[in-house]
Amino acid sequence: MSQSNVVFATNRSTTREQIFARAEEISTDLSKRAAALDREGRPPLGEIVKLKNAGLLNALHASQIGGAGLDWVDGLRLVRILARGESSIGQLLGYHFVNSQYVCWALDAARANALGAETVAKNLYWGAAVNPRDPGLVLTKRGNGYVLNGRKSFSTAAHVSDYINANAALGDKIVGFAVPTDRPGYIANDDWDNFGQRLSDSGSVEFRDFPVNAEDFVGAPAAPDVAPPVLSTFNTPFIQLVFVNFYLGTAEGALQAAIDYVRTTTRPWITSGVARAADDPYILERVGEFTAALKASAALADNAAAAVQAALAKGHAVTASERGEAAAEAYAAKVHATNVSLDITSRVFELTGARSTADAYRFDRFWRNVRTHTLHDPVFYKAKEVGEFVLNGKIPEVSLYS
Numbered sequence: 001m002s003q004s005n006v007v008f009a010t011n012r013s014t015t016r017e018q019i020f021a022r023a024e025e026i027s028t029d030l031s032k033r034a035a036a037l038d039r040e041g042r043p044p045l046g047e048i049v050k051l052k053n054a055g056l057l058n059a060l061h062a063s064q065i066g067g068a069g070l071d072w073v074d075g076l077r078l079v080r081i082l083a084r085g086e087s088s089i090g091q092l093l094g095y096h097f098v099n100s101q102y103v104c105w106a107l108d109a110a111r112a113n114a115l116g117a118e119t120v121a122k123n124l125y126w127g128a129a130v131n132p133r134d135p136g137l138v139l140t141k142r143g144n145g146y147v148l149n150g151r152k153s154f155s156t157a158a159h160v161s162d163y164i165n166a167n168a169a170l171g172d173k174i175v176g177f178a179v180p181t182d183r184p185g186y187i188a189n190d191d192w193d194n195f196g197q198r199l200s201d202s203g204s205v206e207f208r209d210f211p212v213n214a215e216d217f218v219g220a221p222a223a224p225d226v227a228p229p230v231l232s233t234f235n236t237p238f239i240q241l242v243f244v245n246f247y248l249g250t251a252e253g254a255l256q257a258a259i260d261y262v263r264t265t266t267r268p269w270i271t272s273g274v275a276r277a278a279d280d281p282y283i284l285e286r287v288g289e290f291t292a293a294l295k296a297s298a299a300l301a302d303n304a305a306a307a308v309q310a311a312l313a314k315g316h317a318v319t320a321s322e323r324g325e326a327a328a329e330a331y332a333a334k335v336h337a338t339n340v341s342l343d344i345t346s347r348v349f350e351l352t353g354a355r356s357t358a359d360a361y362r363f364d365r366f367w368r369n370v371r372t373h374t375l376h377d378p379v380f381y382k383a384k385e386v387g388e389f390v391l392n393g394k395i396p397e398v399s400l401y402s
Helices: 016-040 045-053 072-085 087-106 109-122 235-264 281-312 320-347 364-373 379-392
Strands: 126-129 137-142 145-152 163-170 173-180 186-188 205-212
Touching: 016 045, 016 072, 016 235, 016 364, 045 087, 072 087, 072 235, 072 281, 087 109, 087 126, 087 163, 087 235, 087 364, 145 163, 173 205, 235 281, 235 320, 235 364, 281 320, 320 364, 320 379
Parallel strands: 126 163, 137 163
Antiparallel strands: 137 145, 145 205, 163 173, 186 205
């Protein structure tokens, strides 16, 4: 993504309150434009620039290097706030958080600090090309370096990423690396046409003799069955918590849109005995029911985020068991948020009525967004992992899905 002619806001004195205020402001603006943005379905280049200018991309980086120094609980709340306005933008902020922080856990301290400082100074957006069910990348030795070739069917933030994490086969081993996307041979295709998360820019990417250097490697090449260091595996529970929070934010946005519509447009039912739809006892009951469910799920999400963050804070001393216990908390939140968000985004029409199904409103986008992404990995496998932990004391097996 080109950064020319863009003036980035400094984060040196950004406070937590300012970061949250900016997120709320961006979310409000997105909600006003969300129907049009969904209809267009283009890569959100301008929206990412707004996140950069607001300092949101650097929210989790240390204040010593110009970040806002927020913790993961707050970072995931920011994801939830943005998703209320537009689900894909919440997803993209969360993906960036995980992808940019992953190298901090996987690299040695000196390299992690240097890359973090560069990320803040240049306001880089981090994406990834690591889908484990699509192992299409091959790294080949060439001269003093390597070249990468292959294709990934899905790569969220394909057009807007300045840096990406990727992994590829190198002979009989697997190697992970972090590289800028402005090198020759990186091609982002315009083939994301799914009915939901239309702004997530999740089309395919190709690498054609893309240059990779040994210093780009995140860890040494390893056999596929070699267990990675525990600390480097926290990207999975955190990415699952990103899912949790943008699902909930999307459902919160759907409920708020329905409430606004009921207050201004919905007509009372002819046998309700009330003059305003907002006084209809059945509509009031639904609003109360949905609100209670969302509050419960958000509390579960925050609790899970705190648990995973506490395990992460142990650094290299963290054990596989401690990581697994925290991950189980995240996956319980994932199960609940999936069910709640799908339920509410499909049922808000019970509040708004038949006229609200007009294409001009595109209120169906809320359901389309969560329905599309909740298929990322089957939620019943997450429920099984939670059940295995509770019933048999078995921690989830480590993978890019668990």
